[in-house]
Amino acid sequence: MTEAPDIVLLAHGSPDPRHAGGVEALARRVRAAAHLRGVHTAYLDHHGPTPAEAAEQAGHGVVVPVLLTPAYHARVDVPAAVDAMNAVGGPFTASAALGPHPLLLRAAAALLARAGVPARPSTAVVLYAAGSSDSAAVASVGETLEAHGTPGEWGPWRVAALDGGSTLPDVLAGLRGQAEEVVAVAFMVAEGVLRDRMAEHCDAAGVRLVPGALGDTEAAAALVVERAGNLPR
Numbered sequence: 001m002t003e004a005p006d007i008v009l010l011a012h013g014s015p016d017p018r019h020a021g022g023v024e025a026l027a028r029r030v031r032a033a034a035h036l037r038g039v040h041t042a043y044l045d046h047h048g049p050t051p052a053e054a055a056e057q058a059g060h061g062v063v064v065p066v067l068l069t070p071a072y073h074a075r076v077d078v079p080a081a082v083d084a085m086n087a088v089g090g091p092f093t094a095s096a097a098l099g100p101h102p103l104l105l106r107a108a109a110a111l112l113a114r115a116g117v118p119a120r121p122s123t124a125v126v127l128y129a130a131g132s133s134d135s136a137a138v139a140s141v142g143e144t145l146e147a148h149g150t151p152g153e154w155g156p157w158r159v160a161a162l163d164g165g166s167t168l169p170d171v172l173a174g175l176r177g178q179a180e181e182v183v184a185v186a187f188m189v190a191e192g193v194l195r196d197r198m199a200e201h202c203d204a205a206g207v208r209l210v211p212g213a214l215g216d217t218e219a220a221a222a223l224v225v226e227r228a229g230n231l232p233r
Contacts, residue, residue: 006038006061007228008054008092010081012073013043014192020047022190022215023066029221034228044077055085055092062228063092066189068099068129068214071137095227098189100140102148103226107219108185109151115210117183119152124179126171126207129187130194131161138165141187155179159187162194168201183208189215 007030011023023041031039038061042054049057063085065078074097085092098104108127109119117123127145131138142159150157156178160171168184175182184202186195190213202209214220 005228006040006058007034007224008040008042008051008058008061008063008085009066009224010042010044010051010054010063010078010094011066011189013046015046016192019190019192022192022213026066026189026215026220026224029218030224033218033221034225042081044073044081051081051085052088055088055090058089058092060090061092063094064224064227065094065097066215066224067097068104068187068189069137069140070097070099098220098223098227100144101223102144102151103219103223104141104187104214105144105148105151105157107214107217107223108187110217110219111185111210111212111214112183114212115183117208117210119154121153121155122180124155124175124182125150125157126168126175126182126184127157127159127187128168128184128198128202128209129159129161129165130198131163131165135164160184162197162201168205168207172205172207183210185210186213188213189220 009027027039027041040054040058042049042051065074067074082092082094138161145157158171160168184207199209
């Protein structure tokens with residue numbers, strides 16, 4: 001019987017410790033969901049463990065980029081990190097980034113439910129993304145909505161971004177007259193300084209930003225397991 005590969009969650013990293021805390025919380029959910037030999041974390045920048053350090057612990061496995069869009073980091077930094085891991089041990093193979101995928105919409109719906117926001121046609125939802133200089137990556141979030149629809153009986157769902165996409169005021173202007181209430185979800189894996197900026201913008205616009213981030217949901221853990229399972233063992 002072939003030994004199940006370890007899962008390595010590869011995140012961008014941040015000087016804000018809340019980022020690593022959120023990634024580690026997601027890893028704990030993945031351990032509970034996957035029942036695999038090992039689940040590890042690694043970071044591209046700011047703090048450890050580095051990809052090479054994670055490779056020393058993991059033996060061989062699947063690297064799941066904890067990135068929500070197929071932006072620069074997924075295309076360039078992740079392959080470089082996997083090369084560094086294979087120089088230490090392995091073999092390691094990278095899966096696709098977490099997004100785009102409909103399970104991220106289920107994760108957003110879970111945060112709304114946790115905050116006590118009921119799904120109803122009069123309520124619009126804004127997925128607030130950190131964004132990227134790659135506007136096509138931000139657009140992939142909207143494409144997921146178009147392809148899979150909203151998870152529940154909601155009003156319209158829209159995507160705003162801090163960078164590389166429609167701003168929150170632009171999105172709110174487009175929603176005028178389409179909903180009685182607008183709530184926002186931080187389209188991020190973990191909390192941190194970028195989510196703080198989102199909260200400031202939402203406060204200024206009079207929009208409620210529900211607590212938490214996508215990584216703190218069972219749907220996000222299920223997505224990591226799915227990404228890891230789509231590769232050969």
